[in-house]
Amino acid sequence: MKDRNLDLQSGRRQFLKAAGLGSLALGAASSGLVVSRPAQALSTRARIVIVGAGAAGIAAANRFSRELNGAEIIIIDKRERHLYQPGLTLVATGLWKPGKVIDRNDRYMPSNVRWIHDMVSEFDPEANQVTTGSGERIDYDFLLVSTGLTVDFDAVEGMSPELIGQHGIGCVYDNPEHASRTWTMIDQFLTTGGVGLFTRGPGGIKCAGAPLKVTMLTEDLARRRGQRDAVSMVYNSPSEGLFSQPDMDQFLKQEFPSRDIAINWNHRLVGIEPELKRATFATPNGEQRIDYDFIHVVPPMRAPDPLGNSALAWQDGPFADDGNWMEVDRATLQHARFPNVFGAGDCVGTPIGKTAASVKAQVPVAVENMLAIIQGREPVSQYDGYTSCPLITGQGRGILVEFDYALNMVPSFPFINPYREHWVPWVMKDRMLLPAYNAMLRGRI
Amino acid sequence: MAFSLFGILAVILEAIRPFLWLIAAVVVIELLVLFRLLGRRGHAWRKALRPALLLGGVVMVVAVFIGPWLTSAGFADLVGLLDWLSLIGGSIAAGLVAALLFWPLLTLVGGRRA
Numbered sequence: 254m255k256d257r258n259l260d261l262q263s264g265r266r267q268f269l270k271a272a273g274l275g276s277l278a279l280g281a282a283s284s285g286l287v288v289s290r291p292a293q294a295l296s297t298r299a300r301i302v303i304v305g306a307g308a309a310g311i312a313a314a315n316r317f318s319r320e321l322n323g324a325e326i327i328i329i330d331k332r333e334r335h336l337y338q339p340g341l342t343l344v345a346t347g348l349w350k351p352g353k354v355i356d357r358n359d360r361y362m363p364s365n366v367r368w369i370h371d372m373v374s375e376f377d378p379e380a381n382q383v384t385t386g387s388g389e390r391i392d393y394d395f396l397l398v399s400t401g402l403t404v405d406f407d408a409v410e411g412m413s414p415e416l417i418g419q420h421g422i423g424c425v426y427d428n429p430e431h432a433s434r435t436w437t438m439i440d441q442f443l444t445t446g447g448v449g450l451f452t453r454g455p456g457g458i459k460c461a462g463a464p465l466k467v468t469m470l471t472e473d474l475a476r477r478r479g480q481r482d483a484v485s486m487v488y489n490s491p492s493e494g495l496f497s498q499p500d501m502d503q504f505l506k507q508e509f510p511s512r513d514i515a516i517n518w519n520h521r522l523v524g525i526e527p528e529l530k531r532a533t534f535a536t537p538n539g540e541q542r543i544d545y546d547f548i549h550v551v552p553p554m555r556a557p558d559p560l561g562n563s564a565l566a567w568q569d570g571p572f573a574d575d576g577n578w579m580e581v582d583r584a585t586l587q588h589a590r591f592p593n594v595f596g597a598g599d600c601v602g603t604p605i606g607k608t609a610a611s612v613k614a615q616v617p618v619a620v621e622n623m624l625a626i627i628q629g630r631e632p633v634s635q636y637d638g639y640t641s642c643p644l645i646t647g648q649g650r651g652i653l654v655e656f657d658y659a660l661n662m663v664p665s666f667p668f669i670n671p672y673r674e675h676w677v678p679w680v681m682k683d684r685m686l687l688p689a690y691n692a693m694l695r696g697r698i
Numbered sequence: 699m700a701f702s703l704f705g706i707l708a709v710i711l712e713a714i715r716p717f718l719w720l721i722a723a724v725v726v727i728e729l730l731v732l733f734r735l736l737g738r739r740g741h742a743w744r745k746a747l748r749p750a751l752l753l754g755g756v757v758m759v760v761a762v763f764i765g766p767w768l769t770s771a772g773f774a775d776l777v778g779l780l781d782w783l784s785l786i787g788g789s790i791a792a793g794l795v796a797a798l799l800f801w802p803l804l805t806l807v808g809g810r811r812a
């Protein structure tokens with residue numbers, strides 16, 4: 254069998270160091286244990302508004318509701334159903350049923366939080382006010398923005414979410430119904446054979462591992478079905494890399510060719526002609542058209558318009574150009590110009606971290622720092638950029654990749670080597686991450 | 699990102715939440731059996747220990763064999779010490795739990811027959 258493991262001396266040294274430190278950290282954490290909350294809730298009459306009831310918003314609402322006494326906590330979001338988005342990759346590759354990723358927000362909503370079932374259409378941080386779609390103006394003393402992001406289907410000419418599940422088009426980034434239709438397309442592609450194009454939007458996208466996982470799982474399924482020779486697979490990267498963490502980038506640059514997955518560098522999907530099954534890519538040599546039988550469309554992503562067009566967004570610089578992301582201090586998650594405003598989750602403009610794993614690390618920091626501000630103290634809690642991705646390389650195997658702003662590996666479990674494929678990360682992805690996500694929603698981890 | 703014991707317990711609670719009714723039913727049955735066994739001599743318990751361990755052993759062996767399959771994987775996906783230790787460790791735990799659950803039941807059944 255070919256050696257599909259990384260053999261990186263520096264990586265191994267780092268792992269051994271991290272393993273030692275990790276054991277110490279785990280030991281320290283488990284000796285101080287069980288009590289992870291302050292003994293006494295903070296008394297305040299402050300009004301806290303949370304915009305967005307996704308992973309970050311609900312986790313923050315649960316923490317505020319326990320840590321504050323007398324505060325008025327409001328959460329604004331029209332969406333009633335809660336989607337476990339990390340499961341969409343498994344739905345789109347036929348490994349999970351769509352029902353497994355669908356839940357209800359009210360199951361996690363604390364009783365002392367007022368939920369306004371509407372969307373914010375305008376942020377006015379100068380007036381400490383947000384306006385909802387129905388025109389209601391809501392004042393706040395403190396604001397947490399956790400709107401997630403918008404998948405910009407319009408940025409790919411000819412593309413719309415309704416096309417997912419037709420003309421060989423799949424996309425894992427929309428909703429469970431469309432993930433399920435993506436599986437229908439992949440299933441068909443594996444039966445009939447042909448050319449499969451796999452794409453990735455440029456810039457910051459949520460779970461940058463997902464397009465890679467869809468590619469590797471499709472390849473794995475083709476092999477399992479004895480159809481590998483019937484399908485030709487091409488991954489189109491909009492840059493000269495596959496993954497932001499350098500060790501993983503190196504691994505994937507060996508892994509894809511070894512599995513006969515061709516890579517087109519600097520190929521950004523800009524258009525699609527569904528009837529003709531033809532995709533257009535912007536490349537350094539001009540536009541290139543490629544015919545396909547299956548295409549995994551991953552459009553660019555940006556902050557939702559009400560946020561991106563507001564004063565809360567970065568006004569210039571790379572995070573403004575990339576997706577109008579919200580301006581926060583990358584460590585404290587406090588807004589640079591509006592100190593009573595914090596951000597968490599996919600909407601913030603930080604170098605990395607659009608994952609649920611990042612949300613798990615960000616929310617306690619944002620909440621703790623907002624509590625500090627409420628008490629008139631300095632925000633000292635810091636987010637180190639932690640992000641994680643169980644990089645599934647095939648059904649039954651994966652690599653548990655965890656890293657920080659410095660792009661150093663920071664393994665949570667010192668005994669799991671982040672440089673090697675294993676069954677255990679697959680079991681975690683398949684069985685343990687949904688419970689961990691739900692525990693995060695309840696503000697328990 | 700280190701998990702505290704509190705955090706690990708919170709995750710386990712979420713993992714078993716859908717089966718809490720089943721776990722509660724098993725616990726109630728075990729408690730009823732234990733209640734009926736109150737005052738039963740040590741001899742009956744000792745006699746039931748061997749078959750309980752045997753059944754636990756069977757559960758353990760079955761768990762080793764079906765463990766990967768239960769996770770939609772295969773033995774070929776177990777690629778190192780970590781994977782094998784996890785499978786064997788998990789199977790031993792399943793076997794021990796099964797033995798502990800069977801023990802009172804077998805004590806009760808054995809006592810009736812005696």
Ligand SMILES: Cc1cc2nc3c(=O)[nH]c(=O)nc-3n(C[C@H](O)[C@H](O)[C@H](O)COP(=O)(O)OP(=O)(O)OC[C@H]3O[C@@H](n4cnc5c(N)ncnc54)[C@H](O)[C@@H]3O)c2cc1C
Pocket residue numbers: 304305306307308309310329330331332337338339340341342371372373374399400401402425426427459460463557559597598599600607608609610611612641642643
């Ligand atoms: C296919 C896929 C695979 C993934 N895989 C992984 C993985 O393996 N590991 C991992 O850690 N993460 C993964 N993620 C990423 C993870 O799901 C997200 O990072 C996480 O859900 C972000 O949480 P959030 O609260 O910022 O946004 P969301 O959970 O998207 O919630 C945002 C909420 O804000 C609401 N909202 C938006 N605009 C407004 C408005 N104007 N007013 C009011 N409310 C608004 C929305 O309705 C929504 O409910 C994956 C995501 C996808 C799509």
